[in-house]
Amino acid sequence: MHRTLSSTTVSSAQNIRDLRDALAFLSTLPGHLSTTSKAVDAHAELAGIYKRIGAGTPVAPPTRIGPAMLFENVKGYPDVRVLVGMLASRERTALLLGSTVEQLPFTLLRALDRRIAPMTVSFPEGAPCQEVVHRAPLDIRSLLPAPTNTLFDAGPYFNLGLLRAEDPETGEADVTIHRLCVQGSDRLTVYFVPGRHIDQFRIKAERQGKPLPVSISMGLDPAIYLAACFEPPTTPLGFDELTIAGGLRQRPVELVDCVSVPAKAIARAEIVIEGEILPGERMREDINTGTGFAMPEFPGYLGQAQSCPVIRVTAVTHRFNPILQTIVGPGEEHVNLAGIPTEASILRLVENSMPGRLLNVYAHSAGGGKYLAILQFKKGSIRDEGRQRQAALTAFAAFSELKHVILVDEDVDIFNSNDVLWAMTTRYQGDVSTVFIQGVRCHPLDPSQSPDFSPSILEDGISCKTIFDCTVPFALRERFRRAPFMEVDMDTES
Known part of the structure; x- marks a missing residue:
């Protein structure tokens, strides 16, 4: 690909x-x-x-x-x-x-x-x-x-x-x-x-x-x-x-x-x-x-x-x-028509507020290009801890119809759902890695945004926006290094 x-x-x-x-x-x-x-x-x-x-x-x-x-x-x-x-x-x-x-x-x-x-x-x-x-x-x-x-x-x-x-x-x-x-x-x-x-x-x-x-x-x-x-x-x-x-x-x-x-x-x-x-x-x-x-x-x-x-x-x-x-x-x-401009908008707004941290964005197919974004964030020092969540908040500002943001590190392929789910499995704990933002207006076509679905939703079109922080705490980064394999180019091997 x-x-x-x-x-x-x-x-x-x-x-x-x-x-x-x-x-x-x-x-x-x-x-x-x-x-x-x-x-x-x-x-x-x-x-x-x-x-x-x-x-x-x-x-x-x-x-x-x-x-x-x-x-x-x-x-x-x-x-x-x-x-x-x-x-x-x-x-x-x-x-x-x-x-x-x-x-x-x-x-x-x-x-x-x-x-x-x-x-x-x-x-x-x-x-x-x-x-x-x-x-x-x-x-x-x-x-x-x-x-x-x-x-x-x-x-x-x-x-x-x-x-x-x-x-x-x-x-x-x-x-x-x-x-x-x-x-x-x-x-x-x-x-x-x-x-x-x-x-x-x-x-x-x-x-x-x-x-x-x-x-x-x-x-x-x-x-x-x-x-x-x-x-x-x-x-x-x-x-x-x-x-x-x-x-x-x-x-x-x-x-x-x-x-x-x-x-x-x-x-x-x-x-x-x-x-x-x-x-x-x-x-x-x-x-x-x-x-x-x-x-x-x-x-x-x-x-x-x-x-x-x-x-x-x-x-x-x-x-x-x-x-x-x-x-x-x-x-x-539809995913590409709606999602790629959304990616560009998120990149621009986050880059303006914290240059060099957000490496790429993918508006995932599962969200129809509107509801779900994967953000690839680079932490350069301990001072960047927490900035990844600020990037997610900025993404919500960049595109109001966004519902879920998944944050991953630079070693995760955001276009590979298996890799993203691997990060969510091994770098995420639900009670400390999830941020809920309740009572926010989202896109009206989401059928779960209804008081019938949850009493926490006051009227149709209101949503709980969620950040899934699947990044490694900077202080623990050595523990989470992926297994290093030899890079081999089969085209050049005899």
Whole structure:
């Protein structure tokens, strides 16, 4: 899993400008892309196939980390292909950014430091995302195969749609990914976790009695998706995450004016849905099915259907023979999208407060990229004893939705769960190595955060955040030295 990249691989990754470039790049790397022409139904069947092939944790077993998969024959949609799993492997994600497994969060940090603003481009022959234009009246259900993950889903979902909108008061732009349920020919519902920036824009527009124009871009350069998943405090309200994508590729993300609303979309997207969030309108996600559920969410459970704002679709534009990109959630793809920016945010905040101590961070798959972080901490002297727990507290500040932090020493491989559990077994005593922080607001999708689960929880969404300190007390470090084996390079042995 851990390997050094050749200069050719790094150069090829840096030349990626859109999804098709990314797929061409993956086609040169054995084991990272699978294509099938077998007819498949977007209703539950597609997700059921990929569950076994490459969805990964926390999808229920049997599952594994496998290749991205391009479905070229989706029933009822002869001109649309569906891609799943582009980022459902940490190694593949690293390759697509010209990075390595261990260096991914540091790659994102460098991009944060050398941001490049997006630019609106006029294409002489038309933007790639507008090769085909469908204006209202339209029926989005006949144009695009929005998948359902399970038979219990509220309906078909676009779940890798990058929403872009502008603050109606300041003009500042933001991009985020939200679940979008198809509710009719020209209606989508959008679910916002409280506090999300585009929801703040919506609230401002609604107070003015106005709709909020939005674009929904799908099928993108992976760098754009990763950059969009940064959250506060690293990216506060008014921060345009597309500047980070520009930093990752060292060139601006190209935008284009929408054809039906005063908004901008990703110019090289495969598909763009244009529309406006309607003021004052709400709709239950399961209004057409009555399942009570939404779709599988990152903790590994079916999310509850919510009453959500409504988007009126005004146009759909796309490339010739477009690729609809989707995600099987929960799964490793969500882990990487949410987790790698989280790692970068934790590293930055801890480094600012105690330079040189925190060596690396891994937002573990078991927490869906949000709930569980492994921190590798280096104690240089007795004066560093206790600082590892301060680093954990800082991590909670860096990412408010984090629930558990496991602290390990520099000799533990944070990407190897067996090694982490070994540290927890031999360097941890529950009564003295555990820190409980009760009554803290966390992410609302954790089903254990309920008064029904524990009387200590006052209301839904409140959690007990926990630090598991699996580091060796500095004064006892000699007792905990791992058995030293001879380092032998089999490639050079005769």
